[in-house]
Amino acid sequence: MSKLKQLEAFREEIEQCVKCxxxxxxxxxxxxxxxxxxxxxxxxxxxxxxxxxxxxxxxKVLEDMSxxxxxxxxxxxxxxxxxxxxxxxxxxxxxxxxxxxxxxGKGIAAVLGRPKLMNALAKTGGAFSALLxxxxxxxxxxxxxxxxxxxxxxxxxxxxxxxxFRERVPEVIPGQAGQPTVAFFTGCxxxxxxxxxxxxxxxxxxxxxxxxxxxxxxxxxxxxAVSAGAAGTVEKLAAQNLAALTRHKVxxxxxxxxxxxxxxxxxxxxxxxxxxxxxxxxxxxxxxxVEQGLPGKLAALPKAARRTRVTYHDPCHLRTxxxxxxxxxILKALPQVEFVEMAAAxxxxxLGGTYSVYHYxxxxxxxxxxxxxxxxxxxxxxxxxxxxxxxxxxxxxxxAGGGQRAVxxxxxxxxxxxx
Amino acid sequence: MLTLAIVKKLETIVGAKNVYTGKSDLILYSYDATQxxxxxxxxxxxxxxxxxxxxxxxxNAEMIPVFPRGAGSGFTGGSLPTxxxxxxxxxxxxxxxxxxxxxxxxxxxxxxxxxxxxLAVEKVGLFYPPDPASLxxxxxxxxxxxxxxxxxxxxYGVTKDYILGLEVVTPTGxxxxxxxxxxxxxxxxxxxxxxxxxEGTLGIITKIVIKLLPxxxxxxxxxxxxxxxxxxxxxxxxxxxxxxxxxxxxFMDGRTIDCVRQATGLQxxxxxxxxxxxxxxxxxxxLDKQAEKIAGIIRPLGVVETRxxxxxxxxxxxxxxxxxxxxxxxxxxxxxxxxxxCVPRSKVPEMIRKIDAIAERHGIPIVNFGxxxxxxxxxxxxxxxxxxxxLEKAEQAIEEVFKGALExxxxxxxxxxxxxxxxxxxPLEITPQAAAYMKTIKRALDPNNILNPGKIFLED
Numbered sequence: 081m082s083k084l085k086q087l088e089a090f091r092e093e094i095e096q097c098v099k100c101x102x103x104x105x106x107x108x109x110x111x112x113x114x115x116x117x118x119x120x121x122x123x124x125x126x127x128x129x130x131x132x133x134x135x136x137x138x139x140k141v142l143e144d145m146s147x148x149x150x151x152x153x154x155x156x157x158x159x160x161x162x163x164x165x166x167x168x169x170x171x172x173x174x175x176x177x178x179x180x181x182x183x184x185g186k187g188i189a190a191v192l193g194r195p196k197l198m199n200a201l202a203k204t205g206g207a208f209s210a211l212l213x214x215x216x217x218x219x220x221x222x223x224x225x226x227x228x229x230x231x232x233x234x235x236x237x238x239x240x241x242x243x244x245f246r247e248r249v250p251e252v253i254p255g256q257a258g259q260p261t262v263a264f265f266t267g268c269x270x271x272x273x274x275x276x277x278x279x280x281x282x283x284x285x286x287x288x289x290x291x292x293x294x295x296x297x298x299x300x301x302x303x304x305a306v307s308a309g310a311a312g313t314v315e316k317l318a319a320q321n322l323a324a325l326t327r328h329k330v331x332x333x334x335x336x337x338x339x340x341x342x343x344x345x346x347x348x349x350x351x352x353x354x355x356x357x358x359x360x361x362x363x364x365x366x367x368x369x370v371e372q373g374l375p376g377k378l379a380a381l382p383k384a385a386r387r388t389r390v391t392y393h394d395p396c397h398l399r400t401x402x403x404x405x406x407x408x409x410i411l412k413a414l415p416q417v418e419f420v421e422m423a424a425a426x427x428x429x430x431l432g433g434t435y436s437v438y439h440y441x442x443x444x445x446x447x448x449x450x451x452x453x454x455x456x457x458x459x460x461x462x463x464x465x466x467x468x469x470x471x472x473x474x475x476x477x478x479x480a481g482g483g484q485r486a487v488x489x490x491x492x493x494x495x496x497x498x499x
Numbered sequence: 500m501l502t503l504a505i506v507k508k509l510e511t512i513v514g515a516k517n518v519y520t521g522k523s524d525l526i527l528y529s530y531d532a533t534q535x536x537x538x539x540x541x542x543x544x545x546x547x548x549x550x551x552x553x554x555x556x557x558x559n560a561e562m563i564p565v566f567p568r569g570a571g572s573g574f575t576g577g578s579l580p581t582x583x584x585x586x587x588x589x590x591x592x593x594x595x596x597x598x599x600x601x602x603x604x605x606x607x608x609x610x611x612x613x614x615x616x617x618l619a620v621e622k623v624g625l626f627y628p629p630d631p632a633s634l635x636x637x638x639x640x641x642x643x644x645x646x647x648x649x650x651x652x653x654x655y656g657v658t659k660d661y662i663l664g665l666e667v668v669t670p671t672g673x674x675x676x677x678x679x680x681x682x683x684x685x686x687x688x689x690x691x692x693x694x695x696x697x698e699g700t701l702g703i704i705t706k707i708v709i710k711l712l713p714x715x716x717x718x719x720x721x722x723x724x725x726x727x728x729x730x731x732x733x734x735x736x737x738x739x740x741x742x743x744x745x746x747x748x749x750f751m752d753g754r755t756i757d758c759v760r761q762a763t764g765l766q767x768x769x770x771x772x773x774x775x776x777x778x779x780x781x782x783x784x785x786l787d788k789q790a791e792k793i794a795g796i797i798r799p800l801g802v803v804e805t806r807x808x809x810x811x812x813x814x815x816x817x818x819x820x821x822x823x824x825x826x827x828x829x830x831x832x833x834x835x836x837x838x839x840x841c842v843p844r845s846k847v848p849e850m851i852r853k854i855d856a857i858a859e860r861h862g863i864p865i866v867n868f869g870x871x872x873x874x875x876x877x878x879x880x881x882x883x884x885x886x887x888x889x890l891e892k893a894e895q896a897i898e899e900v901f902k903g904a905l906e907x908x909x910x911x912x913x914x915x916x917x918x919x920x921x922x923x924x925x926p927l928e929i930t931p932q933a934a935a936y937m938k939t940i941k942r943a944l945d946p947n948n949i950l951n952p953g954k955i956f957l958e959d
Contacts, residue, residue, distance in 0.1 A: 100532045101572035104570055114591060116590075126527070138521070140524060141523045
């Protein structure tokens, strides 16, 4: 039996839902589909009925439970703070237990659970990328030449690196005496698709004199497995990451991916005290940089003559933890950036991890709203703090025909820092 | 009785993918904010007036009850399928058809969410004042059917004051229009007003013609703490006697302040036993003067402290106090009965005293807040249903609260409607003759009693 919370353990939280309907105003999926099964109130009602034995895990219930981005917007706005995202994840685990994983879920569990296989696949992908992908103009990604399982041909993807980030760097990069030591949890997005973000991370921490440890044996944080309901894989990855991240003595574990931050910082909490200690040490990169006084140091840099208009997209996994000020503080302090706020910066981009694989059409509809907000803001770049969001934002912008580029704030920070 | 053949016919009308008969789908359309649950036999999601008309013709011929539904956010069970049958939801009819800036009129479909509509008209400098607490998710169709109110009603009136005309599908499946896009119109009976607040028992609203106002240039928000509910109530009367009609005059009683203080750490002196949130709107230069005048009028009435917001962010912070009330109440007890009585403005303190006495007599906490400007009090009876006897006490208290309001010349619902929750108490307020008159209208328009049966009146 998994140590992750079972549906029964949420009985009290489920009873807290008074069916007021407030969640209807905040669910990106409901906004696209206008159907009660898509919204938190409906999902909680179904979870309640499952517990009461009024419905089984029939096809329609599976469909409704799959229609959730796990973005947590409903919980943030719920008068009674009913944790629908956690309830849906618990139902998905029950579905996986009773019905088995979906074929895509099986794929996720198989690949994520074996980092060596992931490396091999990435290298293959990287080597054949010219054959498999066609390049889009303006460095805005690649598009598949042929349809592939679970990936539509009209979707933009970042190139897969032939040499994963963690293979390029030593395990320990010493900093200055008196400065903290941090473990860098790179996550899959940075390791395989956005190694430049990893390089930028190192540059920023070098600027501050921080010692960085990049454990080679770290694995995926497990969030895609949470989303697929693959409890066993989550626990296996958690154990591997706990071992990798506690092998060195570090002051903090720092992430540059919102999802990874939630993964190792929050989701593991149910698994035991040592995982909670890991969570307590975990920091988002911008929270860490603000704590280390970086905005003040950036203010001392000369302002650029021409500044780029940049807006910010809040990744759900940071927004729902209340981390919204720090990424903006860094962006606003950058000498080459003119920060503009966009409308609905805090709504989900529509990726939702595995959600966009199962429900790409709805995911695109949600992304289209985001692309419109970015365009309305007049920004040339949309910066964020999550590789998954970068991928989705760029895809949405490309579909909308906008010329903007999606980047990680760290890339802009690296540009501003002296070599 | 709903047969497979009828389901097939419904599928022909609205398309197979908009007809649901699976258990899980029926559960999804079985509830509203009353927390009661009634399973329908089928859910249909039409996309046009013509489809609704055909559904009603079929339902009327086959004698199947139809329960129209907006967002399902009502507090009195108005949209619950109490007799099975068909839940007909207008979720898919969510287009703003026209905003006519020249005539200050808009035409919308019933499924448009109230706040979305407000934002759309505000973009072009226009204003739709009705603002029920559920405005972020409730639909305009539902607002018209229940005649929704909100804090701004004291100055601007309720939903029905902004409805110029409607398109309605009758219980027998005809399509009629009432009123129209003119500011005046006295030809025939005023069916528009009849439909507003009829709780979906006389027809299904399929289009709404809405009157708009110019958007006020600015607003100013003040939070005033009083040492007694009497001071706050006298302040309301004094302001209005002073010929000032604020946009909102919201009040919270001492018990509400205690809840909010406990839940949010709100910094309010212990001596504050009532709060008024007063907002005025209009031309910017005129607001300071008006706020000053109000402060002068209320100063002698036991004011403990006055906070005036200087920026929109400060104004938002004051409103946040009011908005945190609902969630903070759960700290008192897990279950809440939210009644929305309305009394003449001047009778608010007397009503609060009556409610306090009822609370004491039954030994259950009752927390009051609401729209003092129009005498609309939200009476929240807080109990724990799991404790034996509490539910009965609450029911007893509710009846006494209603009787108390009626004794003061009030009504048992200012804005939530009757639905099923208040149907048993109708004889307290409406005379048998008036009830018979209303039932005659219902019988004439819906001879087979298929449209939202069992609502407003208990069935004989």
